[in-house]
Each structure stands twice: as structure tokens, then as C-alpha cells.
């Protein structure tokens with residue numbers, strides 16, 4: 001079977017592009033990443049598949065945007081009146097990393113690239129492995145995992161990028177044990193700068209890391225390792241010596257975060273694509289509903305970081321029609337929508353355990369346990385990784401499974417919905433079938449606490465519970 005992988009710059013899809021993809025493969029399109037859709041082809045030979053894929057891509061190219069940016073840009077900025085200016089600012093952040101979006105399509109068979117519109121497809125993988133993770137956000141909604149990024153830029157307002165901007169740096173996942181340089185670390189707020197200064201300060205941080213960090217060591221090359229080793233005071237002093245004024249102002253405050261924020265206005269614009277599939281499922285005819293309603297959309301749709309579709313606020317009426325058609329509120333839970341899994345076994349060569357293939361059923365088990373505890377529709381952030389590399393950022397989740405071996409997982413808990421706190425080890429080497437036995441009593445106790453304190457989040461409750469049961473350092 002052959003598949004066309006078509007990238008959308010900044011994750012923005014013109015309705016006509018999605019219509020073309022769904023007309024070509026009504027039940028087979030899949031969101032392959034935050035910027036790419038995989039479309040199955042009908043051809044049976046390589047030559048026919050290349051001709052078919054190139055022809056479909058040419059159709060979609062008529063609506064393509066140009067100019068890749070290395071940063072994950074907030075949908076709020078992309079949907080603001082200053083969209084072009086923010087996109088131009090984000091492209092300037094390419095100086096800090098190699099681009100993560102590529103203006104060419106590929107045709108794959110069994111995971112292997114057999115054709116690419118780029119002359120050197122291997123560059124894509126080199127870039128993906130080398131890049132720094134960068135986001136450009138604006139309050140009140142935190143969308144792109146700011147605290148797990150190497151660099152985060154946070155705009156005060158959605159107006160023009162001409163004033164001051166917050167700079168965060170040094171976030172990243174990792175593995176607990178031994179060296180603090182390898183542990184997961186939330187990005188630190190480094191202060192307010194003018195937009196120009198913020199870019200120069202970030203470049204200076206890369207220079208500081210090149211001089212003082214272990215950039216030759218692939219496990220410790222990132223800024224997070226340097227900051228974990230030397231500390232923020234030392235880093236501030238380095239920035240001062242270079243002429244910057246770090247830690248000025250107050251950090252930004254985000255009211256909501258993630259895919260399912262609990263904010264009705266924000267959530268209403270999200271059209272869930274379970275497991276990234278844009279297809280009809282029993283009780284959830286997503287492909288059919290989209291094909292019916294795409295012609296009504298006035299703006300491009302956004303692929304979200306976790307593989308769903310987000311509509312423009314001016315398309316809210318169409319979002320409501322789609323939700324009514326899909327019965328979203330009864331067919332999709334916040335936990336299922338916001339849960340994330342990496343590829344895991346058998347897809348990833350490094351995997352020790354399954355991840356994406358168990359995401360749906362494990363999220364359903366958790367939803368059942370929540371309902372039994374009287375917490376139906378509780379939006380716990382839940383992630384699974386097939387190995388300690390943690391590509392799904394499990395260390396920032398409220399509850400996470402990290403694969404040790406087939407069917408066996410380390411259970412972490414205590415991150416938060418903003419992703420600004422790292423999780424701690426709750427249980428080592430737990431067989432997957434024993435997960436309900438571990439979680440059921442904990443969720444019952446959490447439900448009791450939540451009855452007395454209705455706003456209490458699971459991550460906040462369990463981190464306190466774990467500290468009472470197990471003092472820091474004993475994990």
C-alpha cells in the first residue's frame with residue numbers, strides 16, 4: 001500500500017485541501033504529525049503511485065502557503081489580525097533551529113520513502129533530530145507545551161510583534177536517575193525583552209551552551225542540561241555579561257492549556273480526530289461530517305499538537321453544526337481527546353513496549369475508572385511512551401506510562417495540565433493489566449478530596465499524596 005504524506009506549513013489546512021484529501025480517500029486519511037496528513041493511494045505499482053500522489057499533491061499545492069517556521073505558533077496568534085506579522089516573526093526563529101516543516105510531499109510504502117518532491121529527503125530526518133523545540137505562544141491559552149521546549153516566546157497580546165515578549169528556555173523531557181543533566185526539566189522564565197532582544201538573547205544562550213555545555217554528548221547537548229548543571233543564577237550572570245537584563249518583569253499567566261482546556265469557547269472550536277484518524281467510526285462519522293461541512297468554512301483549519309482539528313473563531317457556527325452531527329460531547333471524553341502516545345512497539349525501533357496501539361483502550365479504562373469514582377469527564381492529562389526517551393513528553397503529564405518491556409510500564413504521576421511541573425515515579429515495573437488495581441483506590445481518594453475542593457486537579461492532588469506517602473528523594 002502506498003501513502004502520500006502531505007505537509008501543511010504551520011499546520012494550517014485550506015478547507016479545499018482537506019476536501020481533496022477526503023474525496024481521494026474518504027475513510028483512510030490520518031493526521032501523521034502536527035503538520036502532515038497521510039493519504040492512502042489507490043495504485044498498485046510504484047510508478048502509478050508516484051503519478052497518483054504527485055497529481056493529488058499538485059491539486060493541493062494550489063492552496064498551499066509558503067515559508068516554513070521552526071516554531072509551533074499559537075493558534076490564537078495565527079487567527080489574530082496580526083497573523084502575517086507573527087508568522088514572519090516565527091520564521092525569524094529559524095535562526096535558532098532547523099525548520100520542522102518542509103514544503104515538499106513524500107510517497108511511502110511500508111514506512112519507507114519511495115519518492116519525494118525534495119531532491120534530498122534524508123535532510124528532513126537530519127533536521128528533525130537536530131532541531132531545538134521552539135514555541136510562540138500568547139495567553140490566555142497555552143497550546144504547545146511551552147515548558148517542554150528548548151525555547152519559548154510568549155507574546156503579551158495578539159497585537160503586532162513590536163513590543164516586549166517573554167523568553168523561556170531550557171525545557172525538555174528526560175530520564176530520572178543519577179545526573180540532573182538528564183532529568184526532565186520545565187523551561188525557565190528568563191524575563192521580558194523587546195522582540196529583537198529576545199531573538200538575540202536566545203542566540204546568546206546557544207552560544208553559551210556551545211562554550212560551556214556538553215554539545216558533543218548527544219544526551220547532554222541541550223540547553224536544559226547546562227541550566228540543570230550550572231543553575232539559573234549562573235545563566236543570568238552570563239546574559240548580563242553579554243549586555244542583557246534577565247528576569248525583568250513578571251512571568252505570563254495562562255488560564256487554560258492543552259487540547260481540552262475546559263474553556264467552552266476554546267473547546268468548541270476543537271474537532272477531535274480520535275487517534276489522528278479522519279475517518280468514520282461507529283457513532284462518530286468524522287469524515288462524512290467534514291465533507292458535508294467543509295464548504296462552509298471561511299478560514300483554514302489548524303492541525304493541533306495532539307492531532308485534532310481546530311477551527312477559526314469566525315467558523316464557530318460551522319463548529320457547532322459539526323459537533324451536533326458528531327454528538328461530540330457524548331462520544332469523546334476530555335481524557336481521550338487530550339491523551340497522547342508515541343509510536344511505541346511495533347512501529348518504533350527503539351520501543352520497549354506498546355504505546356499508540358494501547359492508547360485508545362487504556363484511555364477508555366481510565367475513563368471507566370473515573371466514572372466509577374464519580375469523576376466522569378475529568379480532564380486528566382495522560383500520556384504513554386514506549387521507552388524512556390519519552391517522545392510523548394510523559395514527564396509533564398498528570399499520569400503517564402513509560403515502557404520498560406513488553407506489557408510492563410513505569411507509572412509516573414504529578415505533572416500538571418500546564419506542563420510546568422515534572423511528574424514523579426509512582427510505581428515501577430507494573431504489568432499493564434494491574435493498572436486498574438493501582439489507580440482505582442487512588443481515584444476514589446482523589447474524588448473524596450475533590451468533593452471538598454472542587455477545583456482540585458488530579459496532578460496537584462497526587463503530588464501531595466505521593467509526598468506524604470514517600471518523602472522526596474525516596475522515589
Ligand code: SF4
Nearest residue numbers: 342348351386387391
Ligand atoms: S518514546 Fe521511545 S518508543 Fe516512543 S517514539 Fe520515542 S523512541 Fe520510540
